Amino acid sequence: MLKSVLLSLLPARSNTSQRQRLRASFGALLGLLITSFVAHFLLGENAMWMVAPIGASSVLLFCLPASPMAQPWAVIGGNVVSGLMGVVCVQFFGPGPTAAALATPLAIAAMFALRCLHPPGGATALMMVIGGPAVHAMGYRLPLGPVLLDCVLIVLAAIAYNNLTGRRYPHSQQLAHPNPHATKDEVPTVRFGFQPEDLDAVLRQYNQELDISRDDLEELFLKTEMRAYQRRFGIITCGDIMSKDVVTAEFATPLADAWREMRQHRIAAVPVLNRVRRVIGIVTTSDFMKHGGLDDYHGMRRQLLDFLRPSGTTHSEKPEVVGQIMVRHPRTASIDTPITELVPLMADSGFHHIPVLDHEERFAGIVTQSDVVAALYAKNALSASGSPTPSSYQAA
Structure with a gap:
């Protein structure tokens, strides 16, 4: 019983990988080294150049950079405002038990009021x-x-280190799924799940x-909803549903040739590959429209023909080949990627074609939007008929 x-x-076991633990520890080491050496240089040997709460701030900055309590205003504002509250308590009550008992509660109230709650501020x-x-x-x-000074230095070190090691910092508040069409409608994946208002209410x-x-x-x-969906309906991968006989282009493919292939095969996108078949870009009808100046529909046919026609010169400001108008480094997926991971990309972020x-x-x-819709429809139909396994989907 005992x-x-x-x-x-006992606390729950951490899900943080060993690599992330080392990343955080090394970041705190670098941050505190930079802070201590620069502060010591600027303030001098005889001055108080380092304060102890900065060590606690470094834990948040390098271990939990996404935390609201680790953002620049929280670190700088929280420590400075709390320090000022402590000085006020000493001025009014003297450095005794009363001031010690009041300093931290007043600092908490001030941090709440200024929206810079930072635990080391206490x-x-x-x-x-x-x-x-x-x-x-x-x-x-x-x-x-x-x-x-210490707060500013440690925050600057955290900004540099976190971004260099792949962690977004500062972690600004933003919509998790902004609508790519800039309208007030929620993105599709949010419409069928819980609403932002539900989260706010909870x-x-x-x-x-x-x-x-x-x-x-x-x-x-x-993401938890997506994993639950995978567990319920089985996993269909991109390799299961992708089109394999695909029209592709190279960097030097003439625009007229690429446009002709797209029109002939009735497709809206062409992956751009290098000589070892690695994806270096993707070109879509939207790219032709944008670079061809086709926003004005008057005389569109003439403008398109002028855009596709080679200039006949060795040097031209007009794009001549696919590589000049393609979207570089497009979003890609692996053949083992579950198609449920593509749903937010296609429904919310506006991707219509994803190379595999x-x-x-x-x-x-x-994989196109049509492929994903057809696969999910077929999977749901098979599940309803009592055959919810990935193998039965493939057989179908």
């Missing part, structure tokens, strides 16, 4: 009270001097601060 109670008090406020005569002598100069009911941004929370819920790569990163086929 053993089970003790085990229940330690900054308390440090101003119990830091001793040297801290008390500095008064307001400490939070507006060394604390502010968060208000929960009525507590969360150490995760709202857009990240919404993204996690949507084999295990050697070479072009293997292409």
Whole structure:
């Protein structure tokens, strides 16, 4: 009984990979090295050039860079405002138990009011009270001097390191699935699942601060829904439904040839491959329209013919080949990618054609919106008839 109670008090096992743990630890090392050396150089040996709460701030900045409490305004504003509240308490009550008890609660209230809640700020406020005569002598100069400088330096280090190691920082609040058509409608995947209003209502009911941004929370819920759908209906991969006999182009394919192939085969996109069949771009009818100046529909046929006709010169400002108008580094998928992962891309982000790569990163086929719709329809039909397995889909 006692053993089970003790085990229940243990925290859950972390899902963070060893690589991410090393990334965070090394980032904190670099950030604190930069902060300490630069602050020491600017403020001098005899000055207070480093404050202890910056160590706690580094944990948030490098381990939890997506947390609302780790954003630049939270780190800088939270520590500085909390330091000022601590100094105010010392000024009014002296450096005793009363000031120590009031400093952190007042700092929390100030951080809530200024929307810069940052846990290490509580330690900054308390440090101003119990830091001793040297801290008390500095008064307001400490939070507006060394604390502010240390915060700015550690934030700049976090911005550089997190982005260089593949973590977006600062983590600005944004729509998890912005509508690519710039209309007020929700994107399709959100329409059939839970609504943003549902999440807002639950968060208000929960009525507590969360150490995760709202857009990240919404993204996690949507991905969880997709995984549940895969488990329910089985996994269909891009390799199962892709078109393999695909019209392709090379960088130097003349525009007129590419347009002729697209019209002949009634397709709207052509993957652009290099000589070893790796995808280097994709060209669509939209690219022809955009680069051909076809926004004005008057005289469209004449404009298109002028755009496709070779200039006959060696140097021309007009695009002559596919490589000059293609979208470089297009979004791709693997032959093992479940098609449910393509639904948000096609429904929400406006992708209509996604090239599929084999295990050697070479072009293997292409998946279109029509392919995904047909596969999901067929899968649901088979599930309704009592055959919900991927193998039965393939047989069908």
